[in-house]
Amino acid sequence: MGKITTNSFVITAILALSMSQVGAMPSLAEPQPSHLSLDKQSNGSLHLNIDGRRIRTDGMAPNATSLVKIAGGLGTLTSNLGDMGARGKYAAIVTSAGTEINWNFPDTAPVNINVVGQGSVLLEPQGSIFVPPPQTANESISISQVIEERENGLTTMTTLALNVVVPSENTALAIQSSAIAAAAILPDYTNVRYATFIQAPFVEVPLLGCGVPDPKPFFIGWKFFGGNGRFFSPSLSPSESKTYQNLKIDWLSRAVTYSEKIGTTKVYFADISDPTAYLEYGSRTASGSTLTYTVNATSSSSISFSLKSDVSNPYCMSRGIYYSMRGSVTRSGTYNMSGEFRRVPNHEFYVKDNDEASWRTIFRSYINSDEGGFDCFSPLSSDCILASNWTPGQSPTYPGVLP
Numbered sequence: 001m002g003k004i005t006t007n008s009f010v011i012t013a014i015l016a017l018s019m020s021q022v023g024a025m026p027s028l029a030e031p032q033p034s035h036l037s038l039d040k041q042s043n044g045s046l047h048l049n050i051d052g053r054r055i056r057t058d059g060m061a062p063n064a065t066s067l068v069k070i071a072g073g074l075g076t077l078t079s080n081l082g083d084m085g086a087r088g089k090y091a092a093i094v095t096s097a098g099t100e101i102n103w104n105f106p107d108t109a110p111v112n113i114n115v116v117g118q119g120s121v122l123l124e125p126q127g128s129i130f131v132p133p134p135q136t137a138n139e140s141i142s143i144s145q146v147i148e149e150r151e152n153g154l155t156t157m158t159t160l161a162l163n164v165v166v167p168s169e170n171t172a173l174a175i176q177s178s179a180i181a182a183a184a185i186l187p188d189y190t191n192v193r194y195a196t197f198i199q200a201p202f203v204e205v206p207l208l209g210c211g212v213p214d215p216k217p218f219f220i221g222w223k224f225f226g227g228n229g230r231f232f233s234p235s236l237s238p239s240e241s242k243t244y245q246n247l248k249i250d251w252l253s254r255a256v257t258y259s260e261k262i263g264t265t266k267v268y269f270a271d272i273s274d275p276t277a278y279l280e281y282g283s284r285t286a287s288g289s290t291l292t293y294t295v296n297a298t299s300s301s302s303i304s305f306s307l308k309s310d311v312s313n314p315y316c317m318s319r320g321i322y323y324s325m326r327g328s329v330t331r332s333g334t335y336n337m338s339g340e341f342r343r344v345p346n347h348e349f350y351v352k353d354n355d356e357a358s359w360r361t362i363f364r365s366y367i368n369s370d371e372g373g374f375d376c377f378s379p380l381s382s383d384c385i386l387a388s389n390w391t392p393g394q395s396p397t398y399p400g401v402l403p
Contacts, residue, residue, distance in 0.1 A: 034128070035070045036093050038102045046104055048081060048091055053188075054253045069188065070095065080162065088160045090143060098132040101164060105145045114142045140164070186331050187353035189250045193234055194307050195241040196321050198227030198345045199366070202268060202278055209378060210316035215269040215281040224278060225313070226266035232366075234350040234359040239263065242345060243291060243309050243321055251331045254298045256305075260291050265314055284314035304328040318377040322385075323347065337362055338389035343398065344373035349390075362390050365398040 039047045048055045051071045065078045070093065079091035090103040105111055105125040113129055114120040123129065125145060144161040202224040205212050212223050228240055238244040238261035248257040264285045268278040290311045296304040304327070312320035319342065327337035329351060341347055349362040365386070367373040376384035386398065 036100050036102050038104050102128045107147045111145045187355045189354050191352050192247045193350045195244045197241045200227040201229035212315050221271040224268040256295050286311045286314045302330045340387035343384045344376045361395040363396050
């Protein structure tokens, strides 16, 4: 086996122990690139980080082993962070380059690291070490701390011991290869996106139901609301939609980041003297309280949530851009959605894993023309609601409602 490398610690002087007690001291080399860290929080808990990304440990089984993504490839993670009764904690990542081990012990006494067949070294109670890979058999590395406690004239010596079984290079690669063969590598995060938009750049203000003031005294001409002037596209900026909601699900940390946008409603006029010139003269933005989301449950492999909109034109006494969606998305790429929506204006619903090249369409719905379907906003007309459910492989596009 090669040299042992230590990262970010001060080696404790071994004045009290002879070389016959500690064995052959492994020589030290320059620190290796680090993927792993155990960060102690103010409340005493430990956060596990891999390449700067926090990994949730509350659901880990004791001494669990799993395949993880690291910078430049894959690693096999093993730890006892799921063992609530363990006073000393460790986490290790095995790669083809070797094994990186981090530990955290509660006392100030030094920690003894013993690599079977290679000797021992005393290190700080919190630290890390890098061990090049064994070439033949699995290797056992023990981590122990002896705590001396004195009470009422009595001295008690308590040993906290952990044992890390490090797979050989061939074994670690076999674990990784079999996992890759069994299933595709899972994504780090997934985005779910719902947006609505008006395809036409301008839509004439209806004669009834909207209080749009004239742009000037004695005005003769036409008044318009601004549309978005685009067609279906999941990758456009939020400002190019009438409503926009996005959930970013981080599968490693189980954090959900939500973003939303309600587009500004702009009004334009075209004077009878020049009906082709559209001049903006006002704008309003609807209340954000009519755009909501709820995360119902999360895990490292699935999330259930709901998205809802009922955003009305701030110039009009009308129904709103309405949808109510609920469902679940899994890390393995499946989804199950159900809900309803008012089929005006255009609706688009997508999902995308970070390792996918393009967005997957859950559904789309469009209106037939610049004017088609806007009567659905009137309280005097049909409410134009469509209810359904959606799963992978459907991706329907619903034709527009007629004016």
